[in-house]
Amino acid sequence: MDVFSGRPKETEQKSFVPPPRARIRLLVVMVHYLALFLYHAVARPLDYWSFRLLHRLPIPALKKKHYVYRWLAKLFLNTAYTLSIREGKGGVGALSSMYGDPTTFYAGREASRSERAWAWIWDSVFWNSPALRDRLMFTTDLLDWVVNESGVEAAITPGRLGFVASVGAGSARAAASAATSSKYPVGVIAIDKDPDALELTKKTAIELGHQAPLVCISGDATKVVSSLATRVRGQEAETAQNRALSFLGNGAAVVTAESITTVVPYEASGEILGDVIVVEVVGLLDYFTDGKIRSLLSQIRKLLVPGGYVVWSCVGKTLESHPVRNVVRWPRMFYRTPAEVEELTLKAGFESVTVHNRFGGYHNVAVAKTPVE
Known part of the structure; x- marks a missing residue:
């Protein structure tokens, strides 16, 4: 007998029924892998040999190479919401679509039945979009904690402005939100190679x-961070009062970065001295090798004030990893476990590392602190 329910365990096991959502997810995954097997076992060889045969025929229209799998993907995924994700290929446009509610994507017109169906699949069957929204909210909460509750403001030199830096910024919503809600003045540094992202x-x-x-x-995130870190690192031998980033309120900059596009507010004048208290790198390092991650995190550690924080994330391996790569054609990502994320952070010279495994393993978000001098 089970002491918790008063019923035999065997009876409970027989009466267990998986929830409908779990059955739907399992069915979708099984159908995908069946289609993948048929593609590699039948469609791909057929596509290859039919192309070689048709290419020899004197018919110009048949000389164009075709891909059965991509044709099927286009047939079943050719909706406005899905295409906005597929065509973005990891860029700010795709993430903006996935951060939003699919039901509001068709604002201004009535969505077709197939469009509503695919929006529901993206948001209810596949968990990538909800997982991304969870990551955004969790990152915002982490940055808010660092800025307002961790005591990091004590590391800011009196008379300086604390900065939250967002590397691979995208919209920099999490960084801007944390800075806006701070109890003391905090600026934002947004670094991104995409001009649309900075807009x-x-x-x-x-x-x-x-x-x-x-x-x-x-500019390139790695180069810009290295440039900013060099500015700070070059002053380490001097007094703490000189160890700061320097900007000019009219849009120019003392630091040697690739391109400073603007400093807001525009009416600010004179020199702005700042200390970087926290750096956020969420959504970028999924595409980096271990070596590139260690290199970038090491530069970030040098950019931060002693006692500053870094918040970064890496995607985890799930059942949806294969469909996202092969059907949606998302760029290649490197999947890492929480232990691997912690190891990379420690090797870059950080301490007090905590890795949060979010949304059933979809994302691993790490927060770590630089050593206090």
Whole structure:
């Protein structure tokens, strides 16, 4: 007998019925892998040999190579919401679509039945979109904790402005939100190679009511962070008062970054001295090898003030990893376990590492602290 329910365990096991959502997810995954097997066992060889045969025929229209699997994907996934994700291929446009509610994607017109069906599948059957929204909210909460509750403001030199830096910023919503809700003035540094992303960053900051300076830096994230870290690292032998990033309120910059696009507010004048208290790298390092991650995290550690924090994430391996790569054609990602994320963070010189496994393993979000000098 089971002491917790008063019934035999055997009876409980026989009466267990998986929830409907779990059955639907399992069915979708099984159908996908069956289609994948048929593709590799039948369609791909047929596609290859039919192409070789048709290419020899004197018919120009048949000389174009075709892919059965991609044709099927286009047939079943060719809806506005899905295409916005597929065509974005990991960019800010795709993430903006997945961060939003699929039911509002067709605002201004009535969605077709198939469009509503695929929006429901993306949001209810596949868990990538909900997992991304969970990651955004959790990252925002972590940054808010660092800025307001961790005591990191004590590391800011008096007379300086604390900065939250977002590397691979996208909209930088989490960083701007944490800075806006801070109990003391906090600026934002947004680094992204995509000019559209930086424009979205500005709109997001305005939408959130951000008042402190927003520095948008256009360029490769690794190079820009290294450049900023060199500026700070070059002053380590001097007094603490000189160890700061320096910006000018009119949009110019003392630091040697690739391109400073703007400093908001525009009416700010004179020199802005800042200490970087937290760096957020969420959504970028999924595409980096271990070596590149260690290198970037090491530069970030040098950029931060002693006692500053880094918040970064990496995607975890799930049943949906294969469909996302092969059907949606998402760029290749490197899947890591919480233990691997912790090891990479420690090897970069951080301490007090905590890795949060989110949404059933879809994302591993790490928060770590730089050693105090």
